[in-house]
Amino acid sequence: MDNRIITISREFGSGGRTIGKMTAEKLGIPYYDKELIKKVAVETGFDESYIEKQGEDAPSKSIFGYAFAARGMNGAMNGMSADDFLWVIQRNVILDLAEKGPCVIVGRCADYILKERADCLNVFVHADADIRAERIVRLYGESEKSPLKRLEEKDKKRSVYYRYYTGREWGMAANYDIALNSGKLGLERCVELIAELTDIQKALTS
Amino acid sequence: MDNRIITISREFGSGGRTIGKMTAEKLGIPYYDKELIKKVAVETGFDESYIEKQGEDAPSKSIFGYAFAARGMNGAMNGMSADDFLWVIQRNVILDLAEKGPCVIVGRCADYILKERADCLNVFVHADADIRAERIVRLYGESEKSPLKRLEEKDKKRSVYYRYYTGREWGMAANYDIALNSGKLGLERCVELIAELTDIQKALTS
Numbered sequence: 486m487d488n489r490i491i492t493i494s495r496e497f498g499s500g501g502r503t504i505g506k507m508t509a510e511k512l513g514i515p516y517y518d519k520e521l522i523k524k525v526a527v528e529t530g531f532d533e534s535y536i537e538k539q540g541e542d543a544p545s546k547s548i549f550g551y552a553f554a555a556r557g558m559n560g561a562m563n564g565m566s567a568d569d570f571l572w573v574i575q576r577n578v579i580l581d582l583a584e585k586g587p588c589v590i591v592g593r594c595a596d597y598i599l600k601e602r603a604d605c606l607n608v609f610v611h612a613d614a615d616i617r618a619e620r621i622v623r624l625y626g627e628s629e630k631s632p633l634k635r636l637e638e639k640d641k642k643r644s645v646y647y648r649y650y651t652g653r654e655w656g657m658a659a660n661y662d663i664a665l666n667s668g669k670l671g672l673e674r675c676v677e678l679i680a681e682l683t684d685i686q687k688a689l690t691s
Numbered sequence: 692m693d694n695r696i697i698t699i700s701r702e703f704g705s706g707g708r709t710i711g712k713m714t715a716e717k718l719g720i721p722y723y724d725k726e727l728i729k730k731v732a733v734e735t736g737f738d739e740s741y742i743e744k745q746g747e748d749a750p751s752k753s754i755f756g757y758a759f760a761a762r763g764m765n766g767a768m769n770g771m772s773a774d775d776f777l778w779v780i781q782r783n784v785i786l787d788l789a790e791k792g793p794c795v796i797v798g799r800c801a802d803y804i805l806k807e808r809a810d811c812l813n814v815f816v817h818a819d820a821d822i823r824a825e826r827i828v829r830l831y832g833e834s835e836k837s838p839l840k841r842l843e844e845k846d847k848k849r850s851v852y853y854r855y856y857t858g859r860e861w862g863m864a865a866n867y868d869i870a871l872n873s874g875k876l877g878l879e880r881c882v883e884l885i886a887e888l889t890d891i892q893k894a895l896t897s
Contacts, residue, residue: 656863657864661872664815666865
């Protein structure tokens with residue numbers, strides 16, 4: 486086993502992003518999430534906030550989406566929809582990052598994009614809805630929608646996006662090398678388990 | 692965290708049963724699988740080979756199934772189908788076993804049956820089809836059906852059974868506390884990870 490790249494997919498509010506960040510810190514390797522978004526933004530000329538919103542949610546085919554996304558593209562999309570173009574760019578960025586060296590990549594279907602790499606550990610993080618609801622209110626505050634509704638909508642969007650671009654069912658255990666219930670196990674324990682499965686930690690501790 | 696009961700659900704050929712047995716041995720606690728089947732058989736008067744076949748597969752409503760299953764029942768089924776009656780008995784046996792003390796229970800929807808217990812660690816074990824195909828041929832020999840067909844049929848049956856009795860989707864990461872790719876991680880590493888998450892091992896090593 487030679488796990489050098491860690492991809493983390495996660496249910497909204499499960500703490501998967503925090504686990505990714507903590508794992509990267511523990512192992513002393515780069516962590517890509519907002520960084521990745523910025524890199525994509527620069528390469529595409531897309532508006533950063535648009536990418537942050539659209540890069541992982543359900544493809545939007547609205548006129549507004551096209552018009553907004555196409556700004557500054559100078560015809561580089563070659564007839565692809567804005568979403569498909571973004572997918573291609575994101576995919577190339579993720580392939581490049583993985584080529585550069587050990588890292589943690591959160592979200593963006595990285596598990597699927599890097600599925601040919603033997604040195605990639607694919608992780609899924611989930612938790613019961615009540616625990617996630619409490620977490621999103623604590624971290625992101627209240628909104629006019631109930632926390633459970635917010636979870637449902639966000640997970641639905643991620644699920645549709647994932648199915649659209651990968652043909653796979655989001656959240657199926659078989660898509661990941663390890664799937665963890667962060668509510669039951671705790672974030673720290675999840676970080677320990679993931680780090681334990683990489684050769685990176687072995688190198689540090691041996 | 693106080694994990695004393697370990698349930699293991701698994702894809703056919705993933706080595707989940709072996710992992711369950713090895714984990715029980717490592718922790719010095721009972722392992723229930725064929726033992727469980729025998730106990731159920733004694734309590735119900737069902738034919739043991741029938742239970743082994745029907746206890747985890749899709750409910751069969753065939754006349755043959757009923758006639759065979761009902762032998763020796765003395766009307767104890769109270770109008771339930773043979774499959775439903777078997778489900779109720781299996782459920783009671785599993786609840787009793789968990790009440791008795793730390794143990795490993797493989798299959799039989801034990802994860803769902805024990806879902807109210809906070810001291811239960813629910814594990815799912817899976818592996819890529821090629822690895823599972825190689826394993827079932829090595830362990831159970833060739834048959835007239837291709838290994839991939841055998842995998843598909845067995846997993847389909849487990850999936851239908853699970854959905855029928857639990858209302859859940861089989862193999863969804865969210866149903867388990869930890870899901871492991873035994874092909875990627877190796878059986879020994881899976882055993883280590885599971886054992887690590889129980890208080891049983893902590894008591895032994897501290």
